[in-house]
Amino acid sequence: MNSEQTTTLPVHLVTGLLGSGKTTALLNFLKQKPAGENWGLLINEFGALDIDALSLQSHTDDQVISIAGGCICCSAQANLHQGINRLLDPQNQAIDRLWIEPTGLGHPAKIIDLVKQASFRRPLDLQSVICIATPKQLTTERWKKSAVMRDLVTLADQVILNKIDQASAKEVKQSQTLLASLYPPKQAVVTTEYSHISLSDVMQPRPPRPLSLLQSNQHELPQLVNEEQKSDNDALLSRHLQYSDRDRLYAIGWQFPAKRIFSRSDLKKWFAENGRFFQRGKGVLRCGLEWQRVNWSDQHVDFNDIAWRGDSRLELIIADSQTFSADDERIHSLEQQLIETSRFRE
Structure with a gap:
């Protein structure tokens, strides 16, 4: 050839x-x-x-x-x-x-x-x-x-x-x-x-779409300090953390490779166990052969089919009442539990 x-x-x-x-x-x-x-x-x-x-x-x-x-x-x-x-x-x-x-x-x-x-x-x-x-x-x-x-x-x-x-x-x-x-x-x-x-x-390569900062219905998040951490492993592409000192809110986002496949039933359990911390959440996650649009509000999560062929991603707004921070063990535990709701397929 x-x-x-x-x-x-x-x-x-x-x-x-x-x-x-x-x-x-x-x-x-x-x-x-x-x-x-x-x-x-x-x-x-x-x-x-x-x-x-x-x-x-x-x-x-x-x-x-x-x-x-x-x-x-x-x-x-x-x-x-x-x-x-x-x-x-x-x-x-x-x-x-x-x-x-x-x-x-x-x-x-x-x-x-x-x-x-x-x-x-x-x-x-x-x-x-x-x-x-x-x-x-x-x-x-x-x-x-x-x-x-x-x-x-x-x-x-x-x-x-x-x-x-x-x-x-x-x-x-x-x-x-x-x-x-x-x-x-x-x-x-x-x-x-x-x-x-x-x-x-x-005429340009197809770039990964950046995460967008969630806006809650009650809060604006100005003057944000942004911290981004990237991972070279197959579990996680990147993590984004933004904090509003005025509103005492965190916006956290994760991006995952398209080959990582999530279990919808396990995701529901993850939201049920951790949802008390979340004010708002949305994402697109690959579940099985298709992608699902994920929406969390009012302590309830909805899944709907979406035509999407990019990476998987999830964004959350978390209240500061639990004093989350970038180095807080609860953030890493939350992330690890999220990763465990999925598997990697070659």
């Missing part, structure tokens, strides 16, 4: 609902393509006609493959694997970057799993996942009704709020407010018209 076949290939996933502007975004990216780069574009058409792929092919000499007649998130996933390997065929011109545009009808979680876990002719490196939506699509009412929309936005690192010229200021603000309320937070939210997006903003 030559060096071109062993070099990691950057992969970009451009998702969004039907009519959001995904293909137009790819056309704009092609106009910004660095000189000397060769791209591969894999377009998923739910119907039998490859209209979007033909549109792209007419604007570029790069390799464009269409997968029609099904969604590459599910029924046509085998075709996705084959399509990527076709683009990586050593008999073809070597590509420097791969773009995947799924149909706007599918859930992209399985695509992310395939890119990160399957074996290909060349190792793949998933970059920031972007989701393109319009303010008229991204409404509170549709958010409640559309599982597809929730999955697309949740799985995205960056959200492009497109076609703002066709929306009122109120609609744009409502969409931005909805996006700002999400957990985990987005890496970036960009407003634009005609899918005008800077290529440099999306």
Whole structure:
């Protein structure tokens, strides 16, 4: 195998609902393509006609493959694997970057799993996942009704709020407010018209999303002293501790590798045993094969399915009535008990 076949290939996933502007975004990216780069574009058409792929092919000499007649998130996933390997065929011109545009009808979680876990002719490196939506699509009412929309936005690192010229200021603000309320937070939210997006903003590795400081309903946490401790073992990626002297509150957050799998029943016991210390808590944790959105409030914990393919994380606000501190043995005991509710899977 030559060096071109062993070099990691950057992969970009451009998702969004039907009519959001995904293909137009790819056309704009092609106009910004660095000189000397060769791209591969894999377009998923739910119907039998490859209209979007033909549109792209007419604007570029790069390799464009269409997968029609099904969604590459599910029924046509085998075709996705084959399509990527076709683009990586050593008999073809070597590509420097791969773009995947799924149909706007599918859930992209399985695509992310395939890119990160399957074996290909060349190792793949998933970059920031972007989701393109319009303010008229991204409404509170549709958010409640559309599982597809929730999955697309949740799985995205960056959200492009497109076609703002066709929306009122109120609609744009409502969409931005909805996006700002999400957990985990987005890496970036960009407003634009005609899918005008800077290529440099999306051509970057997929970074771990930072922990966001929880805000309780009754307290603000200004003037925080931040302490972060990192671990090199498989149990814990990082620990963040912040303290508000004015409100006598601690915000504690943990991040765990995606290969660490938590037991929901054990987590419930952990919350039941330690919840008297918590004012508020939320997180996303891998439980079994899927991820769960965890919410602790009023001495009760809820678990709900969430489309998420990042690290596991949990954040808590703890009252200072128990005089917790960074060196307090109770913090370390709490952490160790949390780790013991999980196992590590290769």
